[in-house]
Amino acid sequence: MHDIRAVRADPAAFDAALARRGLAPVSTELLTLDSARRAAQTTAQEAQARRNALAKEIGQGKRSGADTSALEAEATNLRARMEGLDAEARAAEEAQTRILEALPNLLDADVPEGADEASNVVLHQHGELPNLPFTPKQHFELGESLGGMDFATAAKLAGSRFTVLRGHLARLERAIGQYMLNLHVDEHGYTETVVPLLVNDATMYGTGQLPKFAEDLFRTTDERWLIPTAEVPLTNTVRDEILQEAALPIRLAALSPCFRSEAGSAGRDTRGMIRQHQFTKVEMVSITTPEQSAEEHERMTRCAERVLTELGLTWRRIVLCAGDTGFGAAKTYDLEVWLPGQGAWREISSCSNCRDFQARRMNARFKPREGKGNLFLHTLNGSGVAVGRALIAVMETHQREDGSIAVPPVLRAYMGGLEAIQAA
Structure with missing residues (x-):
């Protein structure tokens, strides 16, 4: 606002x-x-x-x-x-x-000019593109051959853009989420939070989903909304609050299901798990003073980058141009991961500084240590990261010629010591 x-x-x-x-x-x-x-x-x-x-x-x-x-x-x-x-x-x-x-946030001065994603700027890349000595498979080919990824049953149960995971692949997805949440809580200083998956109009309005993006959301018959991301309830925890500056920054993290209608994406990513109506994500939210938010944005993005590095993935950081920056963001870094099976870069995390845009909608303020009056907070959010897309990236990056998948070392403790997923 x-x-x-x-x-x-x-x-x-x-x-x-x-x-x-x-x-x-x-x-x-x-x-x-x-x-x-x-x-x-x-x-x-x-x-x-x-x-x-x-x-x-x-x-x-x-x-x-x-x-x-x-x-x-x-x-x-x-x-x-x-x-x-x-x-x-x-x-x-x-x-x-x-x-x-209905107006989007105003952009930071250093956001690159440009009308669409073609003008986004790659800032740096971590790792070389994998040079596998065989023709790599896509995640859905691997998952189906391993007997752990079932799209037909999901379609019977719920329709398109859903997936049933079984066995070691189901455990691998759970392992990825637990690993990421533990990393952000234990080493990055975020407070683990369990949030409602259903929220009211005021909560959706506070972070900018309403009224503009109603068609992208799922609504219940009692007029609640399924959250598209845990950013929504996490950020709204400070709605209508006046915080003390000494309490800032506040850093929150949640591992939650997310629900999106994917309106307007007909025909895009119809195979596999890239674009789903339901997926799991670790979300990071920071509540800061205006003076803290720019550095907090860098810090948050580094937290997400560490996840990708420890999973042994090749990734790059991109700053989004003016025409590709989301509605509520003043500046956004996207992290893209290389998928050998697709032979393409795909977004796996988006970290945004919203400055006081959401805080004005939420009437979320803080009392400075010095001076009179109350000031609007700055809010930031970032994927730390999308669990389903991390699963896809791990499968495609660590696949072997025989169709098995090596389990990254950081996940093995969550997998009962399992070092590779083999066909049953």
Whole structure:
């Protein structure tokens, strides 16, 4: 959410910031509504002052026996006028809010220009592309041949974009999630958190999923929403709170199922587990002061990178360009992993600094150690990482010519010491 005072202060700069995302200028419309709202409120306040004065005059007149009918008629007319002015102010404010809540976050100055993912910038790469001495298989070919990945049964149970995992592959997915959560909690200082998987409208609104992205979500018959990521409930834990600066930063992590309708992705990644309606992810969320958030963004991204390194994967960090940066983010790093079976880079983590964009929607603030008043918090979120995609990457990267999969050393303790997954 944006502060209308920032639009008033420099409307040209606000429109220029939106133009970086390919959006049309809106400051004139916003300021027209803002002026209408303020004018109606001012006139209503003046009318209220006049009504207060009339009340005294009427009281004095009645005590002295004077005719107060004209004064009473004026007071009645003023009351009706005030109701109309209040309605005008509310209508202008609601129209202004509808525009503001649909606008994406303003981008950091160092976000690269560009209209789409073709303009994203690779910052660095870890590891060389694997040079396997055989033709690598894709994860679904490996999973089906091992008897641990069943798409037909999943389709019977729930439809497309679901998977049933069995045996060692099911345990491998669980191992990956447990390993990542333990790493972030024990070594990276995140607090493990179990969150509701169903949330209300206010929670979805606070992190920016509503109203713009309702079609991407699953809604229950009692008007709750299945979470698309644990970012939503984790971040909203500070909604309507005023924190002490000494308590910051707050770092939270959750291993949870995530649910997405994948609206608009028909025909994309229809084979395998790349794009699912239900998947598991370790999510990291940080709540910071404005001064902390840029370094926290770097730190969070390094935490996700360590996961990929310890799993023995080849990965790269990318900074997203203006046209590819998500709605709520001011700056985003994507981590992409190389999948030998696909022969392609695929996103496995996205780490974003939202600055005060979500905090304004949530009314989440902190009290500085020095100075008066309360300031809006900064919020950050990052995948640490997507468990299903990590499973895919481990399978394709550590596959052997006979179709077996070597278990990365960091996961073996979670796998009962198993060093490789073989066909049954």
